[in-house]
Amino acid sequence: MIGTHVDVRDLVVRFGKRAALDRLDLTLDTGVHGLLGPNGAGKTTLMRVLATVATPTSGHVSLLDHELGDHGRLRQVRRRLGYLPQQFGYYPRFTVREFVEYFAWLKEMPAAQVPTAVDRAIERVGLLDRADERLKKLSGGMLRRAGIAQAIVNDPDLLLLDEPTAGLDPEQRVAFRELLRTIGVDACVVVATHLVEDVTAACTDVTLINDGRTVFRGTHEELAAAGNDAGTGDSAIERGYTAVLRAARQR
Numbered sequence: 001m002i003g004t005h006v007d008v009r010d011l012v013v014r015f016g017k018r019a020a021l022d023r024l025d026l027t028l029d030t031g032v033h034g035l036l037g038p039n040g041a042g043k044t045t046l047m048r049v050l051a052t053v054a055t056p057t058s059g060h061v062s063l064l065d066h067e068l069g070d071h072g073r074l075r076q077v078r079r080r081l082g083y084l085p086q087q088f089g090y091y092p093r094f095t096v097r098e099f100v101e102y103f104a105w106l107k108e109m110p111a112a113q114v115p116t117a118v119d120r121a122i123e124r125v126g127l128l129d130r131a132d133e134r135l136k137k138l139s140g141g142m143l144r145r146a147g148i149a150q151a152i153v154n155d156p157d158l159l160l161l162d163e164p165t166a167g168l169d170p171e172q173r174v175a176f177r178e179l180l181r182t183i184g185v186d187a188c189v190v191v192a193t194h195l196v197e198d199v200t201a202a203c204t205d206v207t208l209i210n211d212g213r214t215v216f217r218g219t220h221e222e223l224a225a226a227g228n229d230a231g232t233g234d235s236a237i238e239r240g241y242t243a244v245l246r247a248a249r250q251r
């Protein structure tokens with residue numbers, strides 16, 4: 001039983017003089033958590049810290065009850081992570097199956113479990129009929145689905161998805177949100193997205209970040225209510241989003 005999946009306090013990440021994350025606080029447990037924010041807000045930087053591929057300048061980060069600063073525990077945490085980067089690298093000549101198997105191996109899964117886990121992950125993203133196709137032959141949306149398959153192959157306790165629905169067609173997006181809801185029952189899923197529909201359809205709560213800080217945390221209904229007809233946008237949640245950002249910028 002995991003106490004707290006993500007516990008971030010006073011997190012700072014600097015690139016030169018600029019703070020991409022500026023004393024950010026965030027606590028997350030099981031569920032599907034939407035991460036919204038304008039371009040440059042710090043979403044990808046935060047996801048990279050949670051994926052243990054970027055090092056904080058300062059602050060406290062605990063993942064799956066392990067302090068990130070503790071190198072001995074890093075390997076244990078990584079085995080239980082799934083991460084889809086915004087731009088992910090891949091070997092174009094690998095088939096979908098080889099690609100997902102490769103990540104199962106990186107995550108040190110027991111060899112006997114790998115074939116079943118790989119097939120299950122590929123099936124869950126609807127790519128089983130393409131499992132033996134080389135990645136270079138896939139469409140952009142299919143490639144992203146292969147990326148999602150590698151992220152979930154180990155049934156992660158912490159699943160980090162950076163812009164997972166970019167390039168997915170509407171039917172696939174609906175299927176994917178259903179998958180998120182299923183995974184979020186037992187795991188902590190963090191979805192960085194620009195699509196407010198992803199948040200309303202699949203997320204249990206939403207965190208809005210601006211200029212490297214958390215400026216809102218609540219349900220999508222609460223974000224919509226924050227609009228109070230003050231923000232601009234075509235939907236209630238878009239109006240809430242713009243109103244919260246506007247208020248944060250005036251502070």
Ligand SMILES: Nc1ncnc2c1ncn2[C@@H]1O[C@H](COP(=O)(O)OP(=O)(O)OP(=O)(O)O)[C@@H](O)[C@H]1O
Nearest residue numbers: 015018019020037038039040041042043044045046
């Ligand atoms: N490697 C880097 N070197 C220098 N600056 C960086 C680097 N990575 C990010 N930044 C800066 O940090 C800030 C946050 O960037 P980040 O990519 O985390 O934002 P984001 O919220 O994911 O944006 P987007 O919605 O455009 O993907 C930006 O000002 C960006 O220019």
